[in-house]
Amino acid sequence: MAPRIDDEIDVLPPKGVRPPVIGPGQTLGTVTDRIGGIVLTKHTPIFWFAVVAVSVGIMGILNTAIAYLLGRGTGIWGINIPVGWGFAIVNFVWWIGIGHAGTLISAILLLFKQSWRTSINRFAEGMTIFAVMQAGLFPLIHTGRPWLAAYWLFPIPNTMGVWPQFRSPLIWDVFAVSTYFTVSFLFWGIGLIPDFATLRDSAKTLMVRRIYGLLAMGWRGSARHWNRYETAYMLLAGLATPLVLSVHSVVSLDFAVSVVPGWHTTFFPPYFVAGAIFSGFAMVLILAIPFRYLYNMQDFITLRHLQNCAKVMLATGMIVAYAYILEMFMGWYSNEKYELAMVHNRLHGPYSGYYFMLVLCNIIIPQLLWFNKIRSSPLALFLISCVVQCGMWLERFVIVVMSLQRDYLPSSWGMYWFTKWDVMTLLGTMGFFTFLFFLFIRFMPAISIFEIRTLLPQSKVKE
Amino acid sequence: MTADPIYGLLAEFDNPTDLVHAAKGAFDAGYRKMDAYTPYPLEEAAEAIGVHHNRVSMITLIGAMLGMCGGYSLEYWVSVINYPINAGGKPFHSWPSFIPVTFECAVLGASLACVFGMLALNGLPQPYHPVFNAPNFTSSSRDKFFLCIESQDPHFSLGDTRKFLEGYHPELVTEVPY
Numbered sequence: 001m002a003p004r005i006d007d008e009i010d011v012l013p014p015k016g017v018r019p020p021v022i023g024p025g026q027t028l029g030t031v032t033d034r035i036g037g038i039v040l041t042k043h044t045p046i047f048w049f050a051v052v053a054v055s056v057g058i059m060g061i062l063n064t065a066i067a068y069l070l071g072r073g074t075g076i077w078g079i080n081i082p083v084g085w086g087f088a089i090v091n092f093v094w095w096i097g098i099g100h101a102g103t104l105i106s107a108i109l110l111l112f113k114q115s116w117r118t119s120i121n122r123f124a125e126g127m128t129i130f131a132v133m134q135a136g137l138f139p140l141i142h143t144g145r146p147w148l149a150a151y152w153l154f155p156i157p158n159t160m161g162v163w164p165q166f167r168s169p170l171i172w173d174v175f176a177v178s179t180y181f182t183v184s185f186l187f188w189g190i191g192l193i194p195d196f197a198t199l200r201d202s203a204k205t206l207m208v209r210r211i212y213g214l215l216a217m218g219w220r221g222s223a224r225h226w227n228r229y230e231t232a233y234m235l236l237a238g239l240a241t242p243l244v245l246s247v248h249s250v251v252s253l254d255f256a257v258s259v260v261p262g263w264h265t266t267f268f269p270p271y272f273v274a275g276a277i278f279s280g281f282a283m284v285l286i287l288a289i290p291f292r293y294l295y296n297m298q299d300f301i302t303l304r305h306l307q308n309c310a311k312v313m314l315a316t317g318m319i320v321a322y323a324y325i326l327e328m329f330m331g332w333y334s335n336e337k338y339e340l341a342m343v344h345n346r347l348h349g350p351y352s353g354y355y356f357m358l359v360l361c362n363i364i365i366p367q368l369l370w371f372n373k374i375r376s377s378p379l380a381l382f383l384i385s386c387v388v389q390c391g392m393w394l395e396r397f398v399i400v401v402m403s404l405q406r407d408y409l410p411s412s413w414g415m416y417w418f419t420k421w422d423v424m425t426l427l428g429t430m431g432f433f434t435f436l437f438f439l440f441i442r443f444m445p446a447i448s449i450f451e452i453r454t455l456l457p458q459s460k461v462k463e
Numbered sequence: 464m465t466a467d468p469i470y471g472l473l474a475e476f477d478n479p480t481d482l483v484h485a486a487k488g489a490f491d492a493g494y495r496k497m498d499a500y501t502p503y504p505l506e507e508a509a510e511a512i513g514v515h516h517n518r519v520s521m522i523t524l525i526g527a528m529l530g531m532c533g534g535y536s537l538e539y540w541v542s543v544i545n546y547p548i549n550a551g552g553k554p555f556h557s558w559p560s561f562i563p564v565t566f567e568c569a570v571l572g573a574s575l576a577c578v579f580g581m582l583a584l585n586g587l588p589q590p591y592h593p594v595f596n597a598p599n600f601t602s603s604s605r606d607k608f609f610l611c612i613e614s615q616d617p618h619f620s621l622g623d624t625r626k627f628l629e630g631y632h633p634e635l636v637t638e639v640p641y
Contacts, residue, residue, distance in 0.1 A: 028502060028606035155541060163541040167550055172563040175534075179567040183574045190578055193587075194604070198502070201601040217588035220595065221603050223486075223499035225585045227509040231519040232581035236574060239523075243570045250563055453503040461507045462480045 019307070021116045022455050023299030031456070035447045036202055038295055047294060048442060055435035062428020065421050066141060074144045076421045083404045083416035088142035090396045091426050093251055094279070095135035095433075096177065097272075097392060100244055101280025102128025103184055106191075107240035110233075116308055118455055119300045122448040123291065123441065124284050125188040130436040131283070132181045134429040139174075141425075169253040176250040183243055187236050190229070193219050194450040248276040255399065261342040262403035265330055267323060274319035278362075279392035281313045282385035287437065289382045291446065300447050307375045313388065314369040320395075321363045338408055350415065351402050354394050361391025470593035470641050471497075471613035472624050473600070474633035479505055482608035485631035486511035489612060492627065496616035500594070500609040508608075522580035523573050530572020534565045597639045611639065 026034075069076055079086040102124040109117035143149040151158045153174045164171045196216035203209035219225070249269035256268040285306065292301040331343035346355050365387050368374045375381070406413045440446065453459050476482040479501065486499050490513055499508040509515075538561040542548075547555045582588070594600055594611055603609050610633075612624050621638075628636050 032502075032605050155537060161546065163546040165548065165550060166538045166542050166564060167553060167557055167560040169563075172567075175564045175567040179571045182571060186574055186578045190581070194503075198604040201604040217582070218590055218592060219587065219604075220592055220600075221500045221502060222585075223501065223505065223509040223512055224514050225587075226501065226504040227506075227514045228517045228519050228581050228584050230504045230506070231517055232523075232577050235520060235523050235577050239570050239573050239577070243567075246563070246566060246570075253563075450503045459479065459503060461483050461505070 019303040021119070021302060021304055022452065023302060026299060026456060027458065028453050028456060031452050032198060032202065032449055034297075035300070035445050035449045035452065036199055038441065039199060039443060039445055040203060040208065044442065045294070048438060052435060052438050055431040055438065058428055058431025059435055061424050062432055065424040065428055068421065069141060069144070069425075070146075074142065076419060078416055078418040078422055080414070080416075082407065082412050082414045083401055085400050085404060086416060087418055087422040087426060088138045090393065090400050091429065092135050092138035092142075093272075093396045093400075094393045095131050095138070095429065096251060097248065097276035097279045097396075098283045098389075099128040099131035099135060099180075099184075099280065100248060100273070100276035101284050102126070102131075103180075103187070103240050103244040104277055104280065105284070106187060107237040107244065110237045111241060115455055116305055118451040119302075119447055120284060120288060120305055120309075121451070122188075122191060123287065123437075123446045125184060125191065126437065126440045126444075126446070127283060127287060128184050128280075129181070129188060130433050130440070132177065132184065133436070134433050136177060136181065137429060139177075169250065169257045172250045173254055176247045180243060180247045183236070183240055187240060190232065190236070191448055191451075192444060193217060194221065194229075195445045195448060197221065198449050199445065245273055248272045255403075260403045260407055261336075261338040262327075262331075262346075262399070265327070267326055267330070271320070271323035271326075274316045274323065275392060275395060278313060278316040278320055279389060281309050281316070282388040282392070285309050285313075285381050285385040286389065289378045289385075291441065293378070295441075295446075297447065300452065303376050306378060306381055307372075310369050310375040310381055313385075314366060317362060317366040317369075317388070324359065324363065341406070342403065345402060345406050346398070349402065349406065351398065351405070355398050355402070358391050358394035358398055361387050362395060365391075468641060469614055469621075470596070470639040471611045471615075471619070472621070472628060473594065473597045473609055473611045473637050473639050474628040474631065475599055475602075475635045475637075476608040476610070476631075476633050477606075479508070479608055481631065481633070482610055483507045483511050485610050485628065485633070488631060489610065489627070493618050494612050494616050494624075496613040496619075498594075498611050498613070500600070500603040500611065502604055502606060502608075505608075518584060519577060519581050522584075523577040526576020526580070527569045527573035529576075531565055531569035533572065534568025535561060537568075538564055593639055593641050596641070597637050599635060599637065607634075 077086055077088070079088075102121075105117050105124045106121040110121075139153070140146045140149055143152060150156055151162070153164070153171075155164055164174075193216060196212045197219040200209055200212040200216050203212055249272065252268035252272035255263040256265060258264060288301050288305070288309070292298050328343055328346075331339040334340075346352065365384060368380070368384060374384070401416050405416055474485060476485065482499060482501070483505070486497070486508055489497055490511060495513065497512055499505070499512055501508055539556065542557070542561075543555045553560075594609075599607070600609065610628070612619060612628065614621075618624075625636055
């Protein structure tokens with residue numbers, strides 16, 4: 001099936017009317033066929049092979065970079081004294097931030113009964129898991145000896161009798177990120193069980209039926225099962241909500257608990273959480289816009305979804321802008337020369353270009369989202385989301401590098417020059433992420449079939 | 464009447480309203496060993512067959528408690544008993560810094576208990592179930608709604624129950640063999 005541009009669906013409704021959450025004319029059967037069809041079709045589209053081939057190639061770069069790293073050590077990266085936290089930590093924070101939108105969409109919007117989330121929650125959850133996998137890679141490889149990292153990171157009994165330091169935010173981070181990965185995976189997994197049952201029942205060949213049958217674990221849609229399932233789903237959403245807020249808060253404490261100028265502030269946790277949601281929704285749009293176009297899913301991911309994501313981006317972007325202003329204000333208000341020097345360094349230091357780029361990408365360009373026309377244009381949203389993604393990466397670069405390169409003693413000031421290995425690792429994780437995401441949309445239902453059914457008018461019991 | 468014992472009688476409906484109507488009727492007629500099968504969660508169907516409460520919340524709470532106590536005890540044992548290290552003059556039992564890990568462990572324990580508790584209460588994974596023997600049952604995960612009255616029910620009799628179900632105008636009533 002060749003991609004088509006469905007003009008009728010992307011036309012804006014008259015003023016004052018919001019686009020529908022689901023295209024007209026869908027029934028329980030067509031929903032099943034359309035979404036299940038992506039997975040069960042025998043004809044894998046050409047673009048799928050093209051994207052997977054390119055991303056596997058990029059993964060080759062990642063593997064090369066990691067193999068060389070393991071052979072030579074972290075000296076191949078640009079890190080040194082005073083900047084000991086370079087790309088690895090920037091990339092870690094960036095990826096984990098991207099991973100925040102999935103749980104926000106699936107858990108928080110579920111609790112707020114925002115039914116529009118249903119079309120995008122499944123692949124946003126997938127995106128979360130894959131992004132957290134990329135994020136998790138960095139703390140692991142930045143130890144230089146990941147085969148020893150198990151007992152450095154986790155409290156594992158060992159013959160040396162040493163244990164992690166539980167007063168350190170770095171160990172809180174290990175627990176937060178690994179719990180977040182596990183809970184996101186469980187949430188995604190239980191959401192998939194009824195859909196695997198659907199695929200099992202509509203599979204045409206025995207092999208496919210067996211595979212999805214195994215994954216569905218014998219799910220049969222019993223009312224007793226659904227009753228417990230719904231309780232578990234809501235409870236998991238309730239648990240994931242404070243969890244998702246805690247994860248980036250804990251990540252921000254990695255910085256805020258230290259005494260480094262520019263890091264030692266109390267507003268870091270909410271600032272980081274807002275930034276995470278900002279970049280996460282940008283990533284949702286970056287993935288959703290090509291996906292709905294390539295697989296003709298405009299009926300399910302409508303303009304309403306894109307507009308709502310854009311509104312969330314606008315709101316969180318404004319919070320991030322407020323945090324940038326507050327950063328400057330706190331530097332001035334502290335009346336401490338080191339904090340003031342930090343502010344001066346941001347504006348006039350050797351990395352000020354990065355700072356102004358981040359202001360442009362994260363504050364100025366997203367202001368376009370105030371216009372309904374921009375919010376209704378998939379292409380414009382896609383481009384703005386890419387810009388935001390760059391801006392959020394720059395934000396982490398500014399936070400990590402700028403504070404470390406010039407702290408209290410001018411004699412210990414220095415510069416940070418990243419190497420080609422840093423860039424290869426960052427690029428490589430993007431390839432790995434794309435690869436996992438495309439495997440996911442080919443072999444698992446990227447839109448939750450059973451939840452979409454509940455949106456249809458005919459799914460309601462009439463009195 | 465067939466000589467082989469059967470699992471039950473399965474009535475197929477093409478909309479949720481008819482299913483809930485039939486399920487309510489069956490419950491009022493005294494049937495208890497029955498189940499409704501729907502392609503998406505239908506609260507009314509569960510209520511109609513008399514399912515109201517479940518123990519998932521209790522299991523989740525127990526998981527949260529275990530995770531919380533486990534996490535805090537681990538931190539206490541490591542930092543106070545087994546490997547006490549003076550870090551910046553902070554007390555060995557510096558409980559405020561133990562809170563984040565305690566919280567994460569509580570969420571982890573609760574989530575694992577929630578998901579695996581739900582699966583265990585539902586008896587999943589379950590490789591075999593007689594209801595799959597009904598040839599039209601595959602559409603239960605698509606667009607059809609089923610009510611199955613099981614032969615184990617004391618009120619069950621093949622002829623009467625079939626007549627009873629047909630009174631609700633299902634698309635089809637089939638016998639489900641074991």
